[in-house]
Amino acid sequence: MTDETAKQTKQTELSERLAVLKKNKAFIVGASILAFWIFSAIFGKLIARYDQDFMDYESINSAPSLKYWFGTDSNGRDVFSRVIVGSRIIMVISFLATLLGAFVGASLGLTAGYLKGKYDMILMRILEAISAIPVIIIALLAVAAIGQSSPIITILIIGFIFTPNVARTVRAAVLGESELEYVAAAKLRTEKTLHILFREVLPNVLPTLIVEFTVRLGYAIFAVATLSFLGAGLEAGSPDWGTQVADTWTLIFTNVWWPTLFPSLAIASVAVSINLISDALLEVFEL
Amino acid sequence: MSTINTPTLELRGLEVAYTVRGIDRQVLRGVSFSIAPGEAYGLVGESGCGKSTAAFAAMRYLPRNGKITAGEIFFEGKNIVDIAEEDVAQLRRSAISMVYQNPATALNPTIRIGKQIAEVFALSGASKSDAMAMAQDALTKVQISDPAKVMRRYAHQLSGGMAQRVVIAMALASNPRLLVMDEPTTGLDATVEAEVLDLVRDLRRDTGTAVLFISHNLGVIRNMCDRVGVLYAGALVEQGATADLFDNPSHPYTVGLLRCIPRGGLHKSAERLDTIPGTPPALGTHFDGCVFSARCALVEDKCRTVQPQMVNISDSHVARCFHSDKAIAIPHSIEKIEIKSTSKEHSAIVGESLLNVSHLSKVFTQDGHQVRVVNDVSLTLGVGETLGLVGESGSGKTTIAKLILGLVAPEDGGIITLDGKGLAKTLNRRDVQDVGAMQIVFQNPDQALNRRHSVTRIVSRAVERLRGFNVSDALDRAHELLLGMRVEATLHSARPVQLSGGLKQRVAIARAFAGAPQLVVCDEPTSALDVSVQAAILNLLVDLQKQDGTSFIFISHDLGVVRYISDKIAVLYLGRVVEFGESNQVFQGPHHPYTEALLSSVPNIDGSSRKRIPLTGVVPNPSNPPTGCVLHPRCPRMTGSGVEHLCTSTEPALNEVEPGHFMRCHIPLDQLRKVQTQ
Incomplete structure (x- = not known):
């Protein structure tokens, strides 16, 4: 060696950051809660103490006890089992909806930020118009127009609603990236625009996209629950958390609070855990 | 107040560590130096060697992950390592000021310049109208023409050199006894740099402020400072009176630094440049021996195991090296023989x-x-x-x-x-x-x-x-x-x-x-x-x-x-191309007046002083260039040339003034040669 060698320190940077992440309390709490719910979503039937649809007519609206940890609802179904099993539906729908929104939003944001000009202006005005309409109204209109509700429609609606936010975030990141000289360098080796977009620019905005994805995922949990609660999501009787709250909330006035409280807590815990994780990621990776 | 013998700033065995990703990494290793009242002290070294950290530590202004782990900082004889935050703030209000590298980010973009400077005076108790008047005086002091107009401007409306003058005006507003300047001219053009450095030199003479001057540019340091300290890997490896240190460098690192720089009209056809082999150590590396041992051509076993102490080279010059007597003759790292073309x-x-x-x-x-x-x-x-x-x-x-x-x-x-x-x-x-x-x-x-x-x-x-x-x-x-x-x-x-x-x-x-x-x-x-x-x-x-x-x-x-x-x-x-020719023709002259001004503004690392040919005013707005020769409002050679009427009315063509040498100037070549060799 005559002059420079690589900086050894930078090679260990990622592992050092991960080590810091592992010590981050917010991350530990968030990841533990989320891990529990992911486990429930996959192996829920094993944890559940009863079948989620089993009705115990002997004990309707019974308070939490050793037999029914979270009590039972007005149909005598075990609230604990329904919360556990219900995790799968809400988590899968939220995840797919966010994925859809992130995919479409990222594609639009990439092209808008790179091509700029008229295309960018028209596209962004349309996306702004969409995000100006209240979420609930879009959802209710969509359900009314289609005439039914199903998991697929919930995914499409939430994905559609998220698209403008993701597109705007990605576009902002791409605007900065496309000014950098590696893009000029790519042009100077005769690369096509698509290659520059997806092979050169996209990898560099990926961290931004991942953080946006986790933030959206947190919102998606709420959105799915809200849509179900309003009857615009899944069918009544489904064990998903939003529907459970919708089916049982009137019971609160008769002091039967448990069938509503536990699924609500479940919703809150997932949303909070995802937010804790995305906060920790933002902090540790200094995004 | 300080007596004449008390240094304005004194660092004694200062050690600073940064906590990066959970691990403490040592950045400064027992740095000691002092700055007398009215003295300018320069800190040089490559990036990451701790120059800025030393300056920030001296102001008790380390980033949140930085801490002083050992040593003492005396300001006018008073140890300020452990004093309370309020007292530090009081010092910064009244006694220590700082000028940063990038003037564009040092100024608040939403507040007019006048109000920003006036704030400093208002802080020390001046009434609102007094403060504004004092702000205008401060701008006059840093040689800003039409200060009343500049007062009403925002930061983005100023050129880089102007903005740095404003920052210097603000720094001087509190009549500081110590001025810390961290690469104050690094982002500026050579001509503007020369003006700002002239200004700092004048102000120092007038105010007697002590200056801690940080720069990676050895030429700037040589021209600005009375004494210099060379930092490597957070340790002070050499210190001395400027001319002493530059003319008789006694630490292998200093010798290497000085040799890397192409100077004195060196051309690639004559010889290759010397380099310093290896790279600076990573942040927080532990050393048993000399910090420079891994890259030093004079290294011996002792260097790797024993930390050298400062050795006296002369009364005003010390170096931290066992071989300080041999440093100047350190072998060149690069074969000086010219590589012949292979094909x-x-x-x-x-x-x-x-x-x-x-x-x-x-x-x-x-x-x-x-x-x-x-x-x-x-x-x-x-x-x-x-x-x-x-x-x-x-x-x-x-x-x-x-x-x-x-x-x-x-x-x-x-x-x-x-x-x-x-x-x-x-x-x-x-x-x-x-x-x-x-x-x-x-x-x-x-x-x-x-x-x-x-x-x-x-x-x-x-x-x-x-x-x-x-x-x-x-x-x-x-x-x-x-x-x-x-x-x-x-x-x-x-x-x-x-x-x-x-x-x-x-x-x-x-x-x-x-x-x-x-x-x-x-x-x-x-x-x-x-x-x-x-x-x-x-x-x-x-x-x-x-x-x-x-x-x-x-x-x-x-x-x-x-x-x-x-x-x-x-x-x-x-x-526009104002001059074009063989490298020798352009550098040895006769030059175009603009080239002449540009060349004369470069701070000379060899210490020889030469007359600076200043360009007056600022670069005109290219959307509305001056009539005639575009340089004429700033031209150092137009007045007295006898062709002023041409300069102000007609744009000169790019003429071949001697074989292969083109110039866009109305002044005849012989006349330029005459004035430039005077």
């Missing part, structure tokens, strides 16, 4: 015309104004030659490079021919051969290399596209190219972020050479690098040129570097 056929055609650019212009539309950033530029460059482009920022250097490369389309009428073949205006209309024939090395490799791609991929992809190689042949060629640039095979799979600045630039050079180019544009390729790395990169470029007969267009604000590497020089002002 005969290349050398045979060196000088034959390669690039011809004629009547190149570019007009940008900015806020509805037509801005002519490049105006009727014509240049020629031969095979195997280097054309240096010099001029202040905004003179159109980079735009010309982009026009030639086809990244920006020139206006109609501009013609670019390479090897006799006319080129299309824009990149996407040029064929692969033409694109590969002209490549660029950018200033900032962090932005020029895609940080998500491996080193190999960055180079091999360029080989694939430009040479039409298949993937595996391209990979082979990429490895070959990288090894040729002395990037070791173990680093080929690394990402750019894992490489040091110099290695990144080597990768960028490998990429530029992927298409076997005839011409490579180097746009400030070494200005982001430390001097020792700069020397290695310049050596590499010169070697490549000798091997392959590649031509370079070399853009740099560092005239020493441009002079070293260039065969021809074009001096640009306001998008």
Whole structure:
């Protein structure tokens, strides 16, 4: 060696950051809660103490006890089992909806930020118009127009609603990236625009996209629950958390609070855990 | 108040550590120095050696993850290491001020300049109207013309030099006894830098303020400071009176630093530059012995195990080295023998015309104004030659490079021919051969290399596209190219972020050479690098040129570097070529008055003083250039030339004033020669 060698320190940077992440309390709490719910979503039937649809007519609206940890609802179904099993539906729908929104939003944001000009202006005005309409109204209109509700429609609606936010975030990141000289360098080796977009620019905005994805995922949990609660999501009787709250909330006035409280807590815990994780990621990776 | 014997600032065995990702990393290792009242003390060293940390620590202004782990800081005899935050704040209000590198970010963009300066006076108890009056006085003191007008402006409406004057005015507002200046002129053009340095020198004489001056630029330090300290890896390795230290450097690191710099009119044809082998240690590395032992040519076993103490070289000069007597004669790290061209056929055609650019212009539309950033530029460059482009920022250097490369389309009428073949205006209309024939090395490799791609991929992809190689042949060629640039095979799979600045630039050079180019544009390729790395990169470029007969267009604000590497020089002002000729002709003169001013503004590292030819005023707005010769409002040689009427009315043509030497000036050459040799 005559002059420079690589900086050894930078090679260990990622592992050092991960080590810091592992010590981050917010991350530990968030990841533990989320891990529990992911486990429930996959192996829920094993944890559940009863079948989620089993009705115990002997004990309707019974308070939490050793037999029914979270009590039972007005149909005598075990609230604990329904919360556990219900995790799968809400988590899968939220995840797919966010994925859809992130995919479409990222594609639009990439092209808008790179091509700029008229295309960018028209596209962004349309996306702004969409995000100006209240979420609930879009959802209710969509359900009314289609005439039914199903998991697929919930995914499409939430994905559609998220698209403008993701597109705007990605576009902002791409605007900065496309000014950098590696893009000029790519042009100077005769690369096509698509290659520059997806092979050169996209990898560099990926961290931004991942953080946006986790933030959206947190919102998606709420959105799915809200849509179900309003009857615009899944069918009544489904064990998903939003529907459970919708089916049982009137019971609160008769002091039967448990069938509503536990699924609500479940919703809150997932949303909070995802937010804790995305906060920790933002902090540790200094995004 | 201090007595005459109490230093304004004294650091004793100061140690500072930064907590990075949970681990404490030592940044300063027992740094001790003192600054007497009215004295200017310079700290030099390469990036990451702890210069700024020492300054911040002295002001008790470390970032949140930084802490003083040992040592003492005395301000006017009082230890301020443990004093309360309020007392520190009081010191900063009344006794210590700081000027930062980037004036644009040091000023608040939302508050008018006048109000910002007045705030400092209001803080020390002046009434609102008094404070405004004092602010105006402060601006007058830093030689701002029409201060009343500047008071009403916002930061973004000021040029870099003006903004730095405003920052200095604010720093001086509290009548500080210590002024800390951290690279105060680094982002500024040479002519502006010279003005700001003159100002600081004058103010120091008038106010008697002690100054801690930090710079990586040894020429600036030599011209500004009474005493100098050299930092390496957080340790002070040498300290002395400026002339002593520069003329008789006694630590191998100082010797190496001084040798890396092309100076005294050195040219690539004469000798290669010396470099300092190895790289600075990573942050927080532990040393048993001398911090420099890993890179030192004089190293012995003792150096690795025992920490050397400061040795007296003279009354005012100390060095931390066991071999301080041998340092000045340290062996050169680079063979001084000139590398001969490996292929005969290349050398045979060196000088034959390669690039011809004629009547190149570019007009940008900015806020509805037509801005002519490049105006009727014509240049020629031969095979195997280097054309240096010099001029202040905004003179159109980079735009010309982009026009030639086809990244920006020139206006109609501009013609670019390479090897006799006319080129299309824009990149996407040029064929692969033409694109590969002209490549660029950018200033900032962090932005020029895609940080998500491996080193190999960055180079091999360029080989694939430009040479039409298949993937595996391209990979082979990429490895070959990288090894040729002395990037070791173990680093080929690394990402750019894992490489040091110099290695990144080597990768960028490998990429530029992927298409076997005839011409490579180097746009400030070494200005982001430390001097020792700069020397290695310049050596590499010169070697490549000798091997392959590649031509370079070399853009740099560092005239020493441009002079070293260039065969021809074009001096640009306001998008026009004002002087063009052989490197020797341009540098030895007679010069165009603008070139003369530019050359005289470079701080001289050899300590010889020379008369500075100042350019008055600021660079005019290119959307509304002056009538006649565009330089005439600032020209140092117009008055008394006898041709003033021509200068103010007619734009001079680019005339051949002697064979191969072109100048855009009405003043006859002999007259210029006469005034310039006086």
